[in-house]
Amino acid sequence: MLYGSTIAKSAAVAATFTSSFFILPSYAAAHLINDDSLLYKGMNNEDIRTVQSILKATGQYSLRKETGYFGSATEKAVKQFQSVNGIQVDGIVGTQTKQALISAAHRQMNLLSVGSIGEDVKYLQTYLQRFGYYDDEIDGIFGIKTEHAVIVLQKGTNIAVDGIVGPITWGSIEKLSMEQNKGQATRPKTMIKAPSEARQSHIMKRPVQKQIASVREFYANSTAYTARCAGCSGTTATGINLLQNPDTKVVAVDPSVIPLGTKLYVEGYGYAVAGDTGGAIKGRKIDVFFNDNGTALQWGRRTVKVKILN
Structure with missing residues (x-):
């Protein structure tokens, strides 16, 4: 397994959350x-x-x-x-x-995208509405209108545009909140054309996280790692070159619990493959791969639901 050089310092740099955390x-x-x-x-x-x-x-x-x-x-x-x-x-x-x-x-917080539901989404929608990016119901459903609002925010704050809310997007939201508290305008300067009704219908047919088909599911303790560290080869136990494939969703597992090559769905991370191992990954523990140290650090330690897919 590949450890980022800053991962070991995370406890001293940022607070480590317990599995009892609630939003x-x-x-x-x-x-x-x-x-x-x-x-x-x-x-x-x-x-x-x-x-x-x-x-x-x-x-x-x-x-x-x-x-x-x-x-x-x-x-x-x-x-x-x-x-x-x-x-x-x-x-x-x-x-x-x-x-x-x-x-x-x-x-x-888990990553949020189309199909996510619950209090985290309500929390996000409240911010988007307060900043002038979202004018629909605060319903806790990440649909096409919420995605559209997120995309507008991402474009307006000059960050990667993917419609997914993770640490970087939350950082932009925090910045907007501080600006608003100082009396500065936060409404978007330009609006992106809303998606067509056909696209809206297509996207809303995507299954929500709670409906993902699986043959087995359980909760696991999760950490995160990166291939970009001193002494790291960049290649997983199954031969995946993470430096050449930085967007690959790979999870380090205990092969006695999850066989290598298994397709997974990890809550907050998405669809992935069990493609790596690690000396500290024993039992119901997993380590999810991110391309950069910052995102891996912000993932921190958390308890997630793991679904073994067909």
Whole structure:
């Protein structure tokens, strides 16, 4: 298996999430980032509960339950979070710390694309609507209108245009949010022509993630890796040259659990092939391949559903 040189440093650079992480309701995250007030020891409100939820997921908040009260445990957790994220360590949740907390939550989200459904999509649609890119119902269904809004946003913020929402697109959303908070305009300067009804009908016939046919499925602990590191050959255990095929979806597996060559669907990653192995990949553990270190780092550690396909 091929490890990026920065992967081993990820714990010191960014917070590592536990499998208990849950996506915050959009209104909770939006209120946290849009409220300029400071949060500090002695206070008690819902924004503090939101902060505690994220800090609990990153492993810094040690109490079993979010209380909404900013006590010593919360202050300690905030300081730890600030330290690993390069923020002034003062134990006070201000604008910079709030933005880092929301970014941490975004890094843990699964990739979103046409066919995705659920609270993550509602959360995305709320942002798109607030920025003026989306004017339809907040329904939690990533359909053609949501994809269109994402494409317009990607074009307008000069990032790769693929209609898929991952770490880079979330970064653009965070930037727009900061600009909006400063009173700057965020509406798109130019609109892309909406897809035809025929294309809309075709896309909406794609199966959603929960309907993917499989012969077996289970949850696995997932990490990510890249071929671009010192000493890496760039070739997987099955002979796939990842440097020549950077867009290939390859997963490192334990062959005793998932035979090499098996076609898979990994929640948040997509269709892939079991094409690599690794000394640390034992049992129900997988390692998904990304072409660059940044995306691999932002994938982090998470629990995902793996589907063995026909």
